[in-house]
Amino acid sequence: MATIKDIANMVGVSIATVSRVLNYDNSLSVSDETKKRIFEAAEELDYQKKPKRKPIMYKVGIVNWYTEKEELDDLYYMAIRLGVEKRLEYHNMKFTNFSIEHLRSLQNEGFQGIIAIGKFSENQAEELKSVSSNLVFVDSSPNDDQFDSVIVDFEKATRNILQYFLDQGHTKIGYLGGREIYKDHTSKIDDPRRTSFERFLSDMGLYQEAYVYEGKFSVEDGYHLMKQAVKDHEDEIPTAFFAGNDSIAVGALRALQDAGVRVPDQVSIVGVNDISISKYMSPPLSTVKVYTELMGETAVDLLLEQFSGRQVSKKVSIATQLKIRGSSK
Known part of the structure; x- marks a missing residue:
């Protein structure tokens, strides 16, 4: 490395x-x-x-x-x-x-x-x-x-993350994702991570719409989305979050650190992509290698x-x- x-x-x-x-x-x-x-x-x-x-x-x-x-x-x-x-x-x-x-x-x-x-x-x-x-x-x-x-296959990647959370004993699981639209503005883009997240947890009886936050796939939005989640749920914040990409996860980590929430002792985060900087985070980011x-x-x-x-x-x-x-x- x-x-x-x-x-x-x-x-x-x-x-x-x-x-x-x-x-x-x-x-x-x-x-x-x-x-x-x-x-x-x-x-x-x-x-x-x-x-x-x-x-x-x-x-x-x-x-x-x-x-x-x-x-x-x-x-x-x-x-x-x-x-x-x-x-x-x-x-x-x-x-x-x-x-x-x-x-x-x-x-x-x-x-x-x-x-x-x-x-x-x-x-x-x-x-x-x-x-x-x-x-x-x-x-x-x-x-x-x-x-x-x-x-x-982001659907399978999403299922693997959620199964990992369940295997670790997490039942309150949140989602931080992004919304996208084609550059010619013809339509919105369906995100398989978001739809798979809802489908999988719904089948388990664990899906909570209040735990879902969406913005852009950026560090800045990851920070603000997690900051809002901390504000909304305080001591009842989900114990695990699936971030739609590593950029969102990086921002979310910083927001949790600023809020004094310990990662991973209080909240676990897993991202997607395994971009080159993921291993340099503090703590190093768990993620799906794409x-x-x-x-x-x-x-x-x-x-x-x-x-x-x-x-x-x-x-x-x-x-x-x-x-x-x-x-x-």
Whole structure:
């Protein structure tokens, strides 16, 4: 595992700066560019380097539904993007990153293939198809019959977390999640973590709507959501919380620490994604490991299959793994 010192040496900043950035210390005055370099260094140092292969003469567009600013709040998509980029570099393929807001600018770029990272509506998928018929979606599947996709089974991951809580004796379980909408504003996005949470606990007779809090998938919202939960329930606060992603969990940890609530003695927290900073939290964050680099690599491999002539669409589901650390018991 890379150390904070390794990251500091790679970026050229102090160990203290790296530590405060990884812990989302709002009192630190540092540019978004420096934060980006630190987060990317943490991801890249976790990435297993591989030798490059012979050149394959294709030009690929990477379309990101998150902006660089949004990536800093939710490192999940940064990790997927880096996985895509490293795999393309491994094959010596040229690529360019684009924001979803600039779809029209892709038309004249001459891309042989497109990898779209994030959540895209069917309308956006059709627009991307007009740029290149060789198209792979990562983290969403707008149309299983038409497009390749790489997804995660968040329903199973949610069930695994909740079963772990039940096995530890927790019966009052809360949820901290995010609400999302497609960037073309065509509709809201259903979150399988939220629906699976309600379904699973309802079947057990343990679901409580009052224990559910939703905002954005960010550290800031995680902090405010947990702060509200502490205020609402005081001494009757749920003894365990499932956070929809690690960013929310990081903010929630800070809110509990500010409120004097001991983690995990009084409240346990488990997040999702296992972003690179999770292990640097205090306490280290229990989380579901999502193999984001593999998601990115698989997307490139699917694109290469399309270049080789495969016509039938393929949907690949990547497994997850629950990692128990210091934030839960």
